[in-house]
Amino acid sequence: MSVTAKGSDILGKMSENFSQKAKLNEKTLVEIREELITALKSRTTPLLIVMDDIDRLTTVELRMIFQLIKANTDFPNVIFLLLFQKDIVEKKLTDITQSGENYLEKIIQIPFTIPQIQLKQVHEVLVNLLESVINSHTDADKKFDQRRWVEIYHNGLKNYFNNLRNVYRFNSTLCFNFNLFKNNDIFEADPIDLIAIECLRVFEPNVYSKLSNSKEAFTSLGSVSSNNQTDKVKYSRIIEDIFKSTSEKNRESVEGILKTLFPTTQWIISNYYHDYSSYQEWFTQLRVCHKDHFDKYFKLSFDSENFSTSDFIDFLQQTSNRTQLKEKILALDARNILEDFLSKFEAYSKQVPKENFESYLYAMFDTCEEVNIESSSSIFFTAQRRLFRLSFWCLESIENRQERAKLLINYINQYSNFSIIEDILIEEHKSRDNNADTLLDDSDFEQLKKDFILKLSQFCISNPDSIIKNPSFRSFMYRWIEWGNSSDTLNWFESETQDIQGILKILKTMIQSTTSYGGSYTKPHVKRYIKADTVIKFLNIPRISHIINSADFSILSEEEKELIEMFKKGIENRTNNRDDLDD
Template structure:
């Protein structure tokens, strides 16, 4: 069975292939890959790839790795995500374990199987001290890891029993901090037990294992490429642990570290009273790269392509799409929210879903531009969206140019201002422009311009959010709660060519006690009655006029009968030729 993506969801995952590049970054990725593949040195190389959130760091990394795999003598690639292990507090153990497994799995040569084994034993030595002491004092495991990994102390010990003595000494210091608590006793017991096992299982000292590891790495014809992404998600303690781990092993030959993170975030986390985060990173990272800046034109081209797919998914939505209105909303505020592909895909996923909710067979039950704009506010300005949903009267009330509306104007003005001010500061002006375009009904408040009732009726037929009868569905994301859908009015229009069927429809609506409300809203559609249907349309209303309720259900409102007579009168007014108008009426009277 074929699965069809009806809702157009995007998982917002980085691209993995060079051919999927939409932003012209494939060449940069290839060059990065070539530089890594051609490097060979006696010490480790630490490369950083900097970029803001959503700027495409992971996509560039994926393309670079894909290109590397296609080359001869490509590096052995090991992707390690410390963020995935941070919650379990097993970063160091997982780091060496992942390297060992990757080398052993990806390479079948005897030399690399041996290298995997050495990495495993080396990692076991380092992770034991860290794991056992982490609950006592984080500075001690970091210090222990750094000291042991450099081999400066382990070189003085010829067997594991002497190394145990060192750890026991460190443990004694820790015990002073723990004050012989139950937790402290448990940790000390675990420490002793684990190192006794280590002494039985391992014959070589840590320095000997380290030397063996360096020798094995130096013999490799291709480097190990260790990739770490999302470092900016780590806590300050975890970041220091990772960078200490890298720094302590920079003398490993044929090893390249590729680190991906947002520079300002990591620098801020690493800054303390002793040094700035910038200086901290400079001591570790040898080659920093900043990813190429995204061209907004390219991002917006992707946005337009996706929006076209959404609009073209329904014929009526495409028909309703007003290019002039779209250009106004896009340039005045909409485009400011799309400066990276992540925002584009995030927005498109929710828009696709909500767009489908308004498909009612052949009718699209919303204005597509209004839906796009309001979805933009929902995704990127949730506070604005929430306040707007509670401000229906302020945004949909049409005021006449007659009379004194000053008190109402002041009240609504405060509501509108509050909604606009709840936007993010950098996009506040964009929100104001979007709302002004969506709600021409507020122009009498902000610019003293008054629209006519005729305009308000047009907005009703266009399903605009600015009309009080359509406002709610843009927030409920449903038209089912409306008394009448657009298709109800379209169907009524289609019946105007059949006198008997139209009469039956009118009487059926009256029997449901909804005719008065239906006709009051159909008035906005009355100008769409085809002229060739005038006779049957007019006769059906006159036929039904005597059989329906002549009393209004609303105080000072029009009755259903009055609405029928109003519609009949407007129909006759639209017949310009007086003789034709007279003939229609005289024919009806003669037949009756």
């Protein structure tokens, strides 16, 4: 026999021996019960077994539990404490053989009836627990609007808290989710909105689920001018469907809560229209009714990939330091998110402290010409345009018109950043043409314009290459020739176009382009051209043409040759009265 076979035989015999010994050592249930009785008798205090929430069990589960209790009631020093709502258990245990009340009488030896707690007391417990949650974060406590709380509480929230079980169930989940929105010193949600949304999540899961997928219907801001009936009908159906997602008993409560949470729906439900300033205010308040905050209430976190409230608070704090704010603006621009950030910061702009106005304005003036003009998704909402809007609103906030002028005149006389100052001057011109309100008195306006042109002309003479490379060069030149001495402008252009390379530098700034699309699946066609009217405004065509015709084309690049062709084509089109876009 092999070693393996012998080993297997030995193990088998050992196993049989152990099994036989185990059977000899086994005790009967009676023996085990007697030992347990002896052990329980020796206890100096009874063993208390507490069973809570029995009324939440099914009928089958209830019968099993009571059978188990009945089978163990004769153990000494053992007490079963059963907690349940009597009428619910009696109803579940009632069948054709006996009533639930009689069933319980056979098992329950000493019944205790706890008086029904008053609803007022339940709500006092709720309020105390909520205060504890809110007070756990200073910023949440600051954001808590007592007026809004009373409104939403009485509009439906209170109806979900008619017993202590609901109160404690709600509080436990709220405590957990509340902590998710603590971001250092900032609470990243409106605490009242968070409480209300959490109430729907716990007690109205169907409403919560549908609401989370209905962002557009609940956060769109309608306007009287647009009067989009198609959207209004569509959103109305969505809202009504959500109202009907609850029971008839709770429908009024759900409607009250949602209408209070989402004033944005008033244009759909009651033809009342809020203006955009209200929508911006809801953004700064982190309200769920704003499209930029809606999602985080249903993710139960704030999205780290978007801007948090602390980002805007940090930006506000840095308005006191011009250098730091400038670095912050350029850092946002380097990440290609400046335009998006500034568009959202507009809602916070009114919170800039007055004592920070100068550093805040000057930082925006400083950076306007440094930000990347190609990073914006729209020519109408560029980062530069956002900087101008913020600057203009800040100046409007300064009540003293002479103080506004002083800030602008001091800046242009000290620094060579022209873009926002130019935009302000253009806006002032438009206001005067339209008899609208202006930022500046006429005398200060003329002085600012004079200083702007003087500083621009000085900079052009001392830094010609720098001004030519400025993205706003052509616009600056129009201002110079329009508001200043045109002969100075033309003389400067002549001095910069003495040779072919100088001419090419200037012509490059005069290129315009249009984009056309031939069809859905074709690449866009970009046409570049130079309008003769633009060239004639600043250059002497015969002189420029003579220099170009005398140039050695063999040393020019293909791009430079193309530039000259665009110039010649523009002159030819003007001579023949043809459109520059014609091929």
